Amino acid sequence: MRIGVFVCHCGSNIAATVDCPSVAEAAKMFPDVAFATDTMYACSEPGQDSIINAVKEHHLDGVVVASCSPRMHEPTFRRAVERAGLNKYMLEMANIREHVSWIGKDKELNTRKASDLVHIAVEKLRRDTPLVANKFDVTKKVMVIGGGVAGIQAALDCADAGIEVVLVEREPSIGGKMSKIDKTFPTVDCSSCILGPKMVDIAQHPNITLYTMAEVEEVGGYVGNFDVKIRRKATYVNWDNCTGCGLCMEKCPSKKGFDRFNEGIATTTAINIPFPQAIPKKASINPESCIMLTKGKCGVCAKVCPTKCIDFEQKDTIVEDKVGAIIAATGYDLFDYTVYGQYGAGKYPDVVTSLQYERMMNASGPTSGHIKRPSDGKEPKNVVFIQCVGSRDKSVGRPYCSGFCCMYTAKQAILTKDHIPDSNSYVFYMDIRSPGKGYDEFTRRAQEQYEVQYIRGRVSMVFPQGDKLMVRGVDTLAGEQAEVEADLVVLAVGVESSVGASGLAEKLRISYDSYGFFMEAHPKLKPVETNTAGVYLAGCAQGPKDIPTSVGQGSAAAAKVAALFSKDMLESDPQVSKVDMARCVGCLKCVETCPFGAIKEIQDRGGNVKAEVIETVCQGCGICTVTCPQGAIQLQHFKDNQILAEVNALCQAEMSFE
Amino acid sequence: MSLSIGYYPGCSGQGTSIEYEQSTRTVFARLGIALSEIPDWSCCGSTPAHTVNHVLSAALSARNLELAAKAGMETVTTPCPSCLTNLRTASHKMENEAFRAEVAELLETECSSLAEIKSTLQVLVEDFGIDAIKAKMTRPLEGLRVACYYGCIMNRPKELMQFDDPEHPMAMDNIMKACGAEVLPFPLKVECCGASAGIPRKDIVAELSGRLLDAAALLGVDAVVTACPLCQMNLDLRQSQANAARGTNHQMPVFYYTQLMGLAMGLSAEDMGLSKLCVDPNPCLKRAGVL
Numbered sequence: 001m002r003i004g005v006f007v008c009h010c011g012s013n014i015a016a017t018v019d020c021p022s023v024a025e026a027a028k029m030f031p032d033v034a035f036a037t038d039t040m041y042a043c044s045e046p047g048q049d050s051i052i053n054a055v056k057e058h059h060l061d062g063v064v065v066a067s068c069s070p071r072m073h074e075p076t077f078r079r080a081v082e083r084a085g086l087n088k089y090m091l092e093m094a095n096i097r098e099h100v101s102w103i104g105k106d107k108e109l110n111t112r113k114a115s116d117l118v119h120i121a122v123e124k125l126r127r128d129t130p131l132v133a134n135k136f137d138v139t140k141k142v143m144v145i146g147g148g149v150a151g152i153q154a155a156l157d158c159a160d161a162g163i164e165v166v167l168v169e170r171e172p173s174i175g176g177k178m179s180k181i182d183k184t185f186p187t188v189d190c191s192s193c194i195l196g197p198k199m200v201d202i203a204q205h206p207n208i209t210l211y212t213m214a215e216v217e218e219v220g221g222y223v224g225n226f227d228v229k230i231r232r233k234a235t236y237v238n239w240d241n242c243t244g245c246g247l248c249m250e251k252c253p254s255k256k257g258f259d260r261f262n263e264g265i266a267t268t269t270a271i272n273i274p275f276p277q278a279i280p281k282k283a284s285i286n287p288e289s290c291i292m293l294t295k296g297k298c299g300v301c302a303k304v305c306p307t308k309c310i311d312f313e314q315k316d317t318i319v320e321d322k323v324g325a326i327i328a329a330t331g332y333d334l335f336d337y338t339v340y341g342q343y344g345a346g347k348y349p350d351v352v353t354s355l356q357y358e359r360m361m362n363a364s365g366p367t368s369g370h371i372k373r374p375s376d377g378k379e380p381k382n383v384v385f386i387q388c389v390g391s392r393d394k395s396v397g398r399p400y401c402s403g404f405c406c407m408y409t410a411k412q413a414i415l416t417k418d419h420i421p422d423s424n425s426y427v428f429y430m431d432i433r434s435p436g437k438g439y440d441e442f443t444r445r446a447q448e449q450y451e452v453q454y455i456r457g458r459v460s461m462v463f464p465q466g467d468k469l470m471v472r473g474v475d476t477l478a479g480e481q482a483e484v485e486a487d488l489v490v491l492a493v494g495v496e497s498s499v500g501a502s503g504l505a506e507k508l509r510i511s512y513d514s515y516g517f518f519m520e521a522h523p524k525l526k527p528v529e530t531n532t533a534g535v536y537l538a539g540c541a542q543g544p545k546d547i548p549t550s551v552g553q554g555s556a557a558a559a560k561v562a563a564l565f566s567k568d569m570l571e572s573d574p575q576v577s578k579v580d581m582a583r584c585v586g587c588l589k590c591v592e593t594c595p596f597g598a599i600k601e602i603q604d605r606g607g608n609v610k611a612e613v614i615e616t617v618c619q620g621c622g623i624c625t626v627t628c629p630q631g632a633i634q635l636q637h638f639k640d641n642q643i644l645a646e647v648n649a650l651c652q653a654e655m656s657f658e
Numbered sequence: 659m660s661l662s663i664g665y666y667p668g669c670s671g672q673g674t675s676i677e678y679e680q681s682t683r684t685v686f687a688r689l690g691i692a693l694s695e696i697p698d699w700s701c702c703g704s705t706p707a708h709t710v711n712h713v714l715s716a717a718l719s720a721r722n723l724e725l726a727a728k729a730g731m732e733t734v735t736t737p738c739p740s741c742l743t744n745l746r747t748a749s750h751k752m753e754n755e756a757f758r759a760e761v762a763e764l765l766e767t768e769c770s771s772l773a774e775i776k777s778t779l780q781v782l783v784e785d786f787g788i789d790a791i792k793a794k795m796t797r798p799l800e801g802l803r804v805a806c807y808y809g810c811i812m813n814r815p816k817e818l819m820q821f822d823d824p825e826h827p828m829a830m831d832n833i834m835k836a837c838g839a840e841v842l843p844f845p846l847k848v849e850c851c852g853a854s855a856g857i858p859r860k861d862i863v864a865e866l867s868g869r870l871l872d873a874a875a876l877l878g879v880d881a882v883v884t885a886c887p888l889c890q891m892n893l894d895l896r897q898s899q900a901n902a903a904r905g906t907n908h909q910m911p912v913f914y915y916t917q918l919m920g921l922a923m924g925l926s927a928e929d930m931g932l933s934k935l936c937v938d939p940n941p942c943l944k945r946a947g948v949l
Contacts, residue, residue, distance in 0.1 A: 341825025461825075463845035466876060 002034035004060040008042035008067035014101040019111040026115040030122045042067050048080040055084035064121045066094035087130030092121040123649040127642045131574035138224040139324040140565045148176020150539025151329035152198050153554030159207035161562045169212045173278035182362040185411040186442035199279040219507045223534030224324045224570045234314040235284035241309035244281035248301035257289035263356045266366030271301045325534045325561045332540035335390025335494040342461045349375040351489045371419050380487030383416050384471045385409045385427045386459050391494030402494035403544040406433045409492045410443040413452040425452045426484050428459050428473050455482050495544040508535050517543045528557045536560050575637045576618035583632035584610045590624035590633050664731030665693035668738040669701050675887035677931025681916040682737045684929050696726045702744040705854050717764045719748035726773035737778045739812040739886045745775040780821045783829045791836045796924040798838025802946035805844035805879040806830040809889040830915050837922035842877045851892040864903035867892045871908045880942040881911040894936045911939035
């Protein structure tokens with residue numbers, strides 16, 4: 001075998017702390033190495049060309065590239081090797097950047113370690129065999145999880161591209177947080193006026209199947225062929241017949257239920273349609289507040305329903321489907337501000353969250369758009385906004401900036417003046433963060449035109465004094481204490497990952513960060529992809545972002561799905577387990593240990609029990625290979641003899657660099 | 659129930675808050691909690707020591723906790739939140755080996771074992787129990803409306819104190835309720851009274867304590883209840899200064915919570931040292947039918 005070794009400088013990323021020419025020189029001493037050199041940027045066009053030329057010139061059978069993590073550039077170099085006429089699996093990478101140059105400062109030790117890693121790669125490559133991928137069909141249907149604005153955009157763009165879409169939403173209506181917002185910044189246009197038509201499009205699009213009151217139960221399979229199970233929760237209303245007339249809501253005697261859509265500032269009936277523009281406009285029963293379902297008698301809704309669609313016996317149902325791609329757009333939840341004892345910990349009725357305030361300002365909200373104090377229904381004259389409640393605060397475990405609160409606070413202060421012209425608004429802020437088109441102009445408008453008083457500093461406490469709330473903080477620009485008498489205090493609560501996000505990530509086999517936000521495949525270059533093929537991200541599920549960015553990501557994820565589905569067949573990864581039938585004794589231990597259900601029991605021609613790997617389901621984890629008592633099941637490209645050869649290489653006597 | 663616990667009285671208890679000391683001992687005895695004083699205890703270092711030298715401050719505090727441990731006391735309690743802060747801070751800092759070595763050198767002892775320190779409030783609420791307190795009441799304080807004022811350091815910093823809510827503590831509120839008093843939610847219960855600023859800057863204490871008295875008066879309570887010698891002094895002894903500085907005319911009695919507990923348990927005004935209070939508490943107690 002003739003092996004070529006290419007040691008990359010990666011500019012100064014590697015060369016600063018690794019002597020690359022020495023590593024290339026050392027590589028020439030390893031068995032079967034016919035050619036070795038160092039190169040400035042192996043991944044650049046001239047870098048790749050030099051690999052291709054060397055393969056041809058030196059008649060190489062395999063290539064080792066010592067550079068960055070294979071996560072970064074393995075696909076790049078595999079393509080280069082393929083262009084050189086070799087099988088693309090005749091490539092090994094030695095990670096001398098993340099594993100060496102970036103983590104060690106001692107150049108001599110680094111050089112030695114880099115050489116060792118190249119040695120390991122050479123020994124593995126000597127035992128590599130060409131692998132050929134199989135092709136498989138793609139189910140050209142996408143499941144979008146989450147019906148907020150990001151999910152809606154993704155679903156519509158996919159559907160418009162001719163792709164079948166299944167949209168799953170856990171609330172009774174799509175629309176997400178945006179449907180609760182009164183107006184949007186910086187244009188101050190009506191949120192439901194711009195979102196409403198998109199919601200209707202979802203309902204009417206022939207390519208979209210919408211499941212609300214539904215959650216993803218199980219996801220199996222792989223890119224192109226995911227098997228999904230969707231739990232449709234019992235609504236106790238037969239939605240095929242419900243016309244959304246609302247008669248049941250008028251007559252329902254249980255009127256004290258928590259109103260989720262209105263963020264708890266009002267109560268609602270046990271059977272309800274969350275808001276007038278709901279899609280689908282269907283009633284559902286909250287089993288916790290329904291008298292019939294809790295006490296066994298009532299049934300008023302069933303009596304008044306003109307289409308007789310109430311069904312107290314309804315149970316959850318499971319829908320099974322097959323999709324080729326998944327877009328996770330599960331959005332966010334609000335920070336629970338009650339951990340802030342100094343803001344009253346939820347004890348003061350006139351301290352509300354920003355989203356509650358949106359509902360108070362909204363014409364279709366419980367106060368019909370009149371801002372009223374929850375405690376006594378009076379119109380507030382002094383409104384104090386406190387920013388960064390659950391953002392940029394390590395003491396509550398939320399060190400990150402939620403990104404859009406500065407903007408919505410400016411918007412709410414402007415709207416307050418519109419609603420109550422003789423009112424005064426005060427904003428306690430840390431920094432004004434408004435880096436968007438027309439955003440900074442907007443916050444200035446709040447200050448200059450609407451005379452909102454911005455006070456730079458944190459609030460130390462809010463406490464009641466008579467029927468007012470005293471807000472005491474610091475004005476760090478003036479260098480003194482600031483005390484404002486408020487009628488209403490609005491907390492700009494920050495963004496948290498959506499409830500249950502981590503559980504969904506585990507079902508989808510994607511990663512999430514320590515705050516529960518889904519991890520993109522690359523923070524700059526793959527913002528909507530995940531490390532699981534066929535699973536894409538959109539909106540706040542990936543991290544805090546405003547409406548335009550969420551919509552942009554929704555479209556981006558849809559474009560990725562469209563590109564995936566532009567092929568009729570996909571290639572499977574041949575780096576999977578394979579059973580040597582002659583060695584297999586049919587103990588089926590591998591079947592039990594496989595976490596993906598990728599191994600099945602078969603009978604050979606002689607009727608003997610054997611194990612067989614379902615190539616497209618196998619994820620290449622290798623658990624079966626260590627379970628097999630016979631060594632009959634082997635992970636291709638990572639066979640036992642290859643691993644042993646790597647260990648052997650590592651245990652050789654130290655090299656010297658004289 | 660019989661409890662036995664080490665006791666650190668603190669210096670204030672020997673002077674300015676002698677009625678707190680007296681009522682604490684009497685009430686604990688009546689509840690059946692035996693307090694054994696740390697033999698040869700000394701000052702915790704108070705405010706001056708830690709403003710000058712942390713090692714010195716820790717040494718002054720640790721000496722007491724070591725004496726307690728040597729006398730076989732696992733836990734020590736103190737009525738004074740300022741002592742509590744110093745003693746707890748010393749224990750916490752001495753978890754650091756290097757710091758402990760410095761303290762040990764200064765004290766010329768090993769400092770190998772220190773007793774745990776708790777506030778008397780914590781002992782009453784967590785070890786004795788609100789229900790047990792309630793069972794001892796013979797003369798409930800019905801008709802007495804009070805605001806409980808904790809001061810800034812009784813529960814803070816929360817990582818150090820690990821007792822009650824740092825922003826909305828309820829320990830004293832619950833004890834007063836168990837005594838039959840009507841407890842109103844006091845919004846400034848953990849705000850600063852001005853503390854020892856009263857010595858160099860009387861105006862600061864007049865302003866800060868004045869605000870507390872305003873808030874209590876606005877609530878319409880008969881009295882403020884405290885658990886801190888310094889808070890009590892600022893609100894009670896300096897009440898006339900606050901009135902003069904801010905043009906108010908408060909006549910707000912300021913009790914130690916142990917005094918009211920004692921009265922509710924049938925102990926006498928004399929036992930509770932009521933005569934030591936500056937603002938006359940008798941009118942409000944008579945109005946409420948307690949005396």
